[in-house]
Amino acid sequence: MNAPDTNLGFVVAQTAHFDAPLRLKSGAEIPAFELAYETYGELNAAKSNAVLVCHALNASHHVAGRYEDEKDSVGWWDNLVGPGKPLDTRRFFVVGSNYLGSCFGSTGPASVNPASGKPWGADFPVVTVEDWVEAQARLADRLGIERFAAVIGGSLGAMQALQWTLSYPERVRHALVIAAAARLSPQNIAFNEVARQAIMTDPDFHGGHYYERGVVPTRGLRIARMIGHITYLSGEAMTEKFGRLMRRGAPGFDFDIDFEIESYLRYQGDKFSTYFDANTYLRITKALDYFDPAADFGGDLRRALARAQAAFLVVSFKSDWRFPPARSREIVRALLDNRRIVSYLEIDAPGGHDAFLLEDERYHSALRSYFSNIEL
Amino acid sequence: MRPDLAAIVHWVPQGARVLDLGCGDGSLLRSLWQEREAPGYGVEIDDDSVLACVANDVNVLQVDLESGLSLFADGSFDCVILSETLQTIHRTEFLMREMLRVGREVIVSFPNFGHWRARLQVVLGHMPVSETLPYEWYETPNVHHCTVADFEDLCRRLGVRIRERLVLHEGKPVTHLPNLLGSLAVYRCTAH
Numbered sequence A: 001m002n003a004p005d006t007n008l009g010f011v012v013a014q015t016a017h018f019d020a021p022l023r024l025k026s027g028a029e030i031p032a033f034e035l036a037y038e039t040y041g042e043l044n045a046a047k048s049n050a051v052l053v054c055h056a057l058n059a060s061h062h063v064a065g066r067y068e069d070e071k072d073s074v075g076w077w078d079n080l081v082g083p084g085k086p087l088d089t090r091r092f093f094v095v096g097s098n099y100l101g102s103c104f105g106s107t108g109p110a111s112v113n114p115a116s117g118k119p120w121g122a123d124f125p126v127v128t129v130e131d132w133v134e135a136q137a138r139l140a141d142r143l144g145i146e147r148f149a150a151v152i153g154g155s156l157g158a159m160q161a162l163q164w165t166l167s168y169p170e171r172v173r174h175a176l177v178i179a180a181a182a183r184l185s186p187q188n189i190a191f192n193e194v195a196r197q198a199i200m201t202d203p204d205f206h207g208g209h210y211y212e213r214g215v216v217p218t219r220g221l222r223i224a225r226m227i228g229h230i231t232y233l234s235g236e237a238m239t240e241k242f243g244r245l246m247r248r249g250a251p252g253f254d255f256d257i258d259f260e261i262e263s264y265l266r267y268q269g270d271k272f273s274t275y276f277d278a279n280t281y282l283r284i285t286k287a288l289d290y291f292d293p294a295a296d297f298g299g300d301l302r303r304a305l306a307r308a309q310a311a312f313l314v315v316s317f318k319s320d321w322r323f324p325p326a327r328s329r330e331i332v333r334a335l336l337d338n339r340r341i342v343s344y345l346e347i348d349a350p351g352g353h354d355a356f357l358l359e360d361e362r363y364h365s366a367l368r369s370y371f372s373n374i375e376l
Numbered sequence B: 001m002r003p004d005l006a007a008i009v010h011w012v013p014q015g016a017r018v019l020d021l022g023c024g025d026g027s028l029l030r031s032l033w034q035e036r037e038a039p040g041y042g043v044e045i046d047d048d049s050v051l052a053c054v055a056n057d058v059n060v061l062q063v064d065l066e067s068g069l070s071l072f073a074d075g076s077f078d079c080v081i082l083s084e085t086l087q088t089i090h091r092t093e094f095l096m097r098e099m100l101r102v103g104r105e106v107i108v109s110f111p112n113f114g115h116w117r118a119r120l121q122v123v124l125g126h127m128p129v130s131e132t133l134p135y136e137w138y139e140t141p142n143v144h145h146c147t148v149a150d151f152e153d154l155c156r157r158l159g160v161r162i163r164e165r166l167v168l169h170e171g172k173p174v175t176h177l178p179n180l181l182g183s184l185a186v187y188r189c190t191a192h
Helices: A129-142 A156-167 A186-200 A218-232 A235-242 A260-275 A278-290 A293-297 A301-307 A325-337 A352-357 A361-372 B003-011 B027-036 B047-055 B092-102 B116-123 B148-158
Strands: A014-018 A033-040 A050-054 A093-097 A150-154 A174-178 A311-317 A342-347 B018-021 B040-043 B077-083 B103-111 B161-169 B184-190
Touching (some): A129 A156, A129 A278, A235 A352, A325 A342, A361 B047, B003 B027, B003 B184, B018 B092, B092 B148
Parallel strands (some): A150 A174
Antiparallel strands (some): A014 A033, A033 A093, B161 B184
16 A cells, blocks of 8 residues: 555645735735635634744645645645644644735736736736735634744745734744745845846746737746756755766767756756746745845844744754855844844755755754644 | 752842853753743754754754854843853853853853862873763863863953852862862853
8 A cells, every 4th residue: 555645635725815905015006816725724712723834936825735636736845734743733723825926826917907807917016025924914814813823934935934923923923934034145136037037038928918928938937947946956965966967878969968957957947837927936036035124124133023022943954055044043143132032943954945845854853842832 | 950050050140131052951941940030042053952952942042152152242141151061162262252242140160170080090191081071082072171270260361250169079069179179160250
């Protein structure tokens, strides 16, 4: 008998519809919107056991479990979330929320703009991490969750977790901020800009209005994804995984795939371009670039985080060069300056930025202990 | 409880903000919280100890002491504790200065290399191994051993004022010839 590929079993995605307009940070307004989400476990009577999981760039609200009608549909954080797992769904009510502007079921650029009856396309506003938290707060209201036991996320998800503690300090008891940065470095922004340029210069992009032409800027998306992947892996992990292995055993003296790493990047790029929306990708990278809670405080992160009341667990990975440990230590320092409750772990795992998705024993054991110490 | 830790708990005032450097599994911080209602943070580099702290529900920060205490603002703690860790530090002077920068008060404990049994073992041609110095020379994490007299010299050189001193042997205070008869020393110091 095959071992089950998930402990949670089959899960079902849901959609919440919100009629009241949402005013965005940019000043634009979304008249109404939908947010896709999933829940696992049961909300207890005191409603004190809810944990919000925020996802990163290319993931979705499908955090754990598997869809019944889809093979190979195990959620992106299934190794962490489930019965008996570090984030134990027998004890916690776990909510995986999609973000506004996504292409996985929430209102986004591919959705129909009620004003025109056509897909929003390029007209879909640029959304920010703050906007996402606003939308998720409405979902929390809808689910009857006044206060989360914890909000957790890695990378861009960690930015949302951090923003939750600032937008709604009284609604978050614990924030687990993993592989995070309080703002992108110019180098991070540079990588994002190359990805955007790859998409926007694709002849099939049509200024973002490609839906009605029945085409997809797959070439641009493909390159954007390849660039992303380079930054997610550490050099060490790449060497270990691919080395200088050659596909055909010897140089081909042509421009077909020679090295395994080329094959991997092309495969990842191809796969991504079949399911991800280019307009969404542009907006997510902008949300990353704009995120900077200290900006309103003259760059002073200490003052920016003064509002936070949550207890924090901050985790970084030594091999992560996208958001290296020093970026997490900036957050820790600002929290300490505000005399907040915080623990900080610097895990010596080789996985690079993607390490937050992997099953490192120390990492998972820390999260398991941390969650089990949260009183309900 | 280790005898130096009992002394430390005794010296930490009620409700003091505490930083415990090299905090191990966080048991001192737990006692300080339970007995003194002193909230604190531990600093620890070792993975297993850090995990134990998280399991013990103690605030822990996984950073290397050798790189200083740059996470902490000047004067942000009432008490900075370095218990039986001084001898493992490479940049001893630097760390002492850092401790005095972030804490109003510093508590340091270390095994006394001047204890007569240690001296005797050296005279007999061997590196000391004892209850407070439990490692063979080839496996010890300790890099900078000192005696009671040496530590007090360093304090003088750094302009550190010693407020209290407790020298122990087998858990009991030693008042007579402490540098010879004591195996474990605990100091409470301030900058001026």
